[in-house]
Amino acid sequence: MNPPAGKAALVTGGAQGIGRATAARLAADGWRVAIADNDAEALAEARSAHAGLLALACDVSEEASVAGAVREAAQAFGRLDALVNNAGITGAAGGPLESLTLAEWNRRIGSNLTGVFLTAKHCAAQLRATRGAIVNVASTRALQSEPHTEAYSASKGGVVALTHALAMSLGPEVRVNCVSPGWIDVRAWRKGARRDVAPLSAADHAQHPVGRVGRPEDVAAMIAWLLSDEAGFVTGQNFVVDGGMTRKMIYVE
Numbered sequence: 001m002n003p004p005a006g007k008a009a010l011v012t013g014g015a016q017g018i019g020r021a022t023a024a025r026l027a028a029d030g031w032r033v034a035i036a037d038n039d040a041e042a043l044a045e046a047r048s049a050h051a052g053l054l055a056l057a058c059d060v061s062e063e064a065s066v067a068g069a070v071r072e073a074a075q076a077f078g079r080l081d082a083l084v085n086n087a088g089i090t091g092a093a094g095g096p097l098e099s100l101t102l103a104e105w106n107r108r109i110g111s112n113l114t115g116v117f118l119t120a121k122h123c124a125a126q127l128r129a130t131r132g133a134i135v136n137v138a139s140t141r142a143l144q145s146e147p148h149t150e151a152y153s154a155s156k157g158g159v160v161a162l163t164h165a166l167a168m169s170l171g172p173e174v175r176v177n178c179v180s181p182g183w184i185d186v187r188a189w190r191k192g193a194r195r196d197v198a199p200l201s202a203a204d205h206a207q208h209p210v211g212r213v214g215r216p217e218d219v220a221a222m223i224a225w226l227l228s229d230e231a232g233f234v235t236g237q238n239f240v241v242d243g244g245m246t247r248k249m250i251y252v253e
Contacts, residue, residue, distance in 0.1 A: 001029070001224065001225065001228040001230050002228060002229045002230065004030050004031050006030075007079075007081035007130070007132075008031065008032040008033070008073070008078075008082070009023075009026050009031045009032070009081060009082035009084065010035075010070065010082070010084070010123065011023045011026070011034070011035050011036070011084040011086060012035075012037070012058065012060050012084065012086055012087035012119055013036075013060075013086040013087030013137075014036060014037055014046065014053075014084075014086065015039055015042035015043045015045070015055075015191070016042045016046070016186070016189060016190050017086075017186035017189050017190060018137060018181065018219045019084070019086035020046050021186075021189050021216030021219070021220040022084055022216075022219070023050065023053060024050055025220040025221065025223075026082075026224060026227070027053065029224060031082070032052075032054075032077050034056055034069075034073040034076065034077070035047075035055055036056045036058035036073075036087070037057070038058060038060075040057065042191035043055045043057065045191050054072075054073060054076055056069040058087075060085075060087045060111060060114075060116075060118060061110035061115050061118075066119055066122050070123055071122075074126050080123055081130045081133070081227075082127075082133050082135075083132070083134045084137070085115065085136040085159075087111060087112075087115050088137070088155070089111045089112060090152065091149075091152060095148055096148055100148075105151045107151075108151040108155050109154070112152070112155035112156060112158075113155045113159055113162065116162055117162065120176075124170060124174070127170070128170070128173040128174055131174070132174055133175040133176070133227050133231075134166065134170075134176040135176075135178070135223045135227060136159050136162070136176070136177070136178045136179070137159075137179055137181065138159040138160050138178050138179070138180045139152070139156040139180055139181060139182075140181065140182045140240060140242050141153045141156050142159065143180065143246055144246060156180070160180070160238050163176055163236065163238060164237075167235045167236035171235060175231070175232070175235040177231070177235060177238070178237065178238040179219060179223055179226070179239050180239065180240045180241065181218075181219045181242065182208075182241065182242025182245050182246065183207075183208070183213050184213070184214040184216055185213045185215060185216075200213055207245060207248075208244060209243060209244030209245070209247070210243040214241065214243055219241050222241050226239070
């Protein structure tokens with residue numbers, strides 16, 4: 001891939017998991033990187049572990065917080081060339097549908113979907129000026145579901161749809177794409193208090209046609225490519241990074 005020549009990226013949810021792996025990959029590739037996160041402990045650990053990262057406290061569901069973080073990153077770097085919308089809340093919310101509260105629904109929609117809208121909105125002018133790119137992180141839950149994941153699945157489905165809407169609105173100056181990870185083992189990229197590196201089972205890996213569970217580095221590699229000039233003819237797309245699981249037919253005997 002072409003070297004970024006001093007380009008700057010903002011990664012939301014960049015203090016842990018896929019976001020932290022992405023920030024580390026971009027920094028290794030030569031990007032100047034800001035990470036935005038609402039977990040102060042994780043933010044401090046990420047900044048300590050990866051020298052040179054600009055760490056910004058941010059709640060992506062709050063517009064004032066987003067506007068402040070974007071402004072600080074743009075002032076620090078003098079430009080913004082890339083936005084990675086990774087921040088979000090995972091998992092089921094409230095158990096069965098009948099017990100899912102409106103507050104829990106709104107919490108996930110606010111972080112996972114509204115946050116993408118807000119960061120894109122406030123980065124748009126900077127990205128237009130640099131003819132930059134956005135990558136949104138959705139999930140294979142946008143395409144298939146488990147029980148009791150209504151809020152999460154709806155939010156990630158919204159991210160996929162918002163991606164192609166943004167691509168039409170911001171093009172041709174800004175390309176916008178989406179990555180939908182499957183089962184990614186993020187434990188080694190969590191903050192210390194949440195880190196668990198117990199081995200996965202052979203059955204866990206065998207579920208994947210590629211023969212293993214995914215790693216955050218797998219997703220980071222796709223994001224890095226989508227932000228690069230080599231992906232200059234790609235916009236409005238959703239790339240599934242799941243080791244083939246969503247293509248695997250399952251029979252119950």
